[in-house]
Amino acid sequence: MKNGHTSDSDSARASSGRASRRPPRRERYSALQLVSKGLSGGDWPRVWEHRDLERRYDVVIIGGGLHGLATAYYLAAHHGIRNVAVLDKGYLGGGGSGRNTAILRSNYLTPEGVRFYDRSLKLYEDLAGELNFNVMFSQRGHLTLAHNDGALRTMRWRAEVNKLQGIDSEVIGPDEIKRLVPRLDTSDEARYPILGALYHPPGGIIRHDAVVWGYARAAGRLGVHLHQNTEVTGIDVQNGSVTGVRTNRGTIAAGTVVNCTAGWSTLISDMAGVDMPVTTSPLQAAVTEPVKPFLDTVVVSGTLHVYVSQTDRGELVFGASVDPFTSYSTRGSLEFVEGLASNVLKLMPSLSKMRLLRQWAGLCDMTPDYSPIMGATPVQGFFVDVGWGTYGFKAGPVAGEAMAEHIATDRVPEIIAPFGLDRFETGRLVGEKGAAAVGH
Amino acid sequence: MIQIPCPWCGPRNVTEFHHYGPSATRPSVADTTVEGWHRYLYFRANPLGPVEESWYHAAGCRRFVAVVRDTHSNQITPAEGAER
Structure with a gap:
């Protein structure tokens, strides 16, 4: 029985191998589908497709958590940039996205912070409909x-x-x-x-895994490649511009590389020679x-x-x-x-x-001021969306939306302008210590 | 449980200590640049692996202790040349 099942699916994969570059058939989740599949015992399609690793992408996003997936999704959905790869050294949502306590709120202390986190809350309110995925907000x-x-x-x-x-x-x-x-x-x-x-x-709580899976599914449907178990080991920079990343599965050429990692963000930025106050x-x-x-x-x-x-x-x-x-x-x-x-x-x-x-x-x-660091760096084409301390999950949608706009238009959206890396040179810090976390 | 080898009190629980981290040399106000001052204020090395750093034994002898700690495993050994 088991063998028969395996050979069936193998032959199905072989026959569809030629067509695997085409985005898979779009199947919407709905109550009707739930009832019909429940009664018929039908199979659900994979939530996101496996794609082969290509040698070149327009945009490579390092970190397959909420921020990386949301950035990829909005790049594809809002700006039509679909030749995008999201790389994760482990599995999607295995870092901060799956370890936070899933609390959402926007009652911060600075006007810049409040505006920013409230945009995220608004995006969360409509997220289940937008992604066609029940995020249980x-x-x-x-x-x-x-x-x-x-x-x-x-x-x-x-x-x-x-x-x-x-x-x-x-x-x-x-x-x-x-x-x-x-x-x-x-x-x-x-x-x-x-x-x-x-x-x-x-304010409230949400199912954090569902948010990650919802963005992964929606990004995958738009043609974004999601590569798990793909660890970045180096970033190639020539004449001050990023040219690609080296991974445990080979080198990938890309003119734009985005660091969306948490926990390891300084190690990734170090590879590009960019210092972080983190x-x-x-x-x-x-x-x-x-x-x-x-x-x-x-x-x-x-x-x-x-x-x-x-x-x-x-x-x-x-x-x-x-x-x-x-x-x-x-x-x-x-x-x-x-x-x-x-x-x-x-x-x-x-x-x-x-x-x-x-x-x-x-x-x-x-970070020194308990606010994130988003935007361009001294290395051309290397962007960061890091320094998320204890407030990264609630900001995922707005960070993705704004980073995608920044990358696609090469202009800094107003909502993230206060959070650039250059603020540590000008001294214009966005002090959120009193509202970002407990016990400081 | 993480223990820190205090040269004066012996191995003690980490909760008795305050973490001060790697020491940063304060630039002279007279001849530093604005950029140099900001780097001193905000930028710290954040390596994965052994780091030489100081801890303050707040609930003990109230002295600074120099150790080498692996930031991945939190294994701690006394720093080379640490007092006593």
């Missing part, structure tokens, strides 16, 4: 707790900046917080009493066993270095601040679990009997 509201006067002042500041940019964001008191999240200990007796919170109703630190996260739904919103506490949300399956997802030293190690630590459990119980004492299922770590490329 749940806009359940986002609470950032303030446990002291300083934090409360920052929340008020953020709320005012947000409102000026037309974003739904306000400071609420303990009674309102208790109504939204009954399990929170909002009493005066808490170790860190809750004085108020920044409430951001459009250091890499791990960030750890953990998930509990599933329980009945009780937590409707995302809850963040900067003072306690923790953020919590409940997935559709019922697990609680916890994240923390970055580990307090630079490292490329993605090994979890016991100190993290101990600290996390203690801090979560200060917020919600009734969770004391819940068990953790697993913990993991992802790599965060931290």
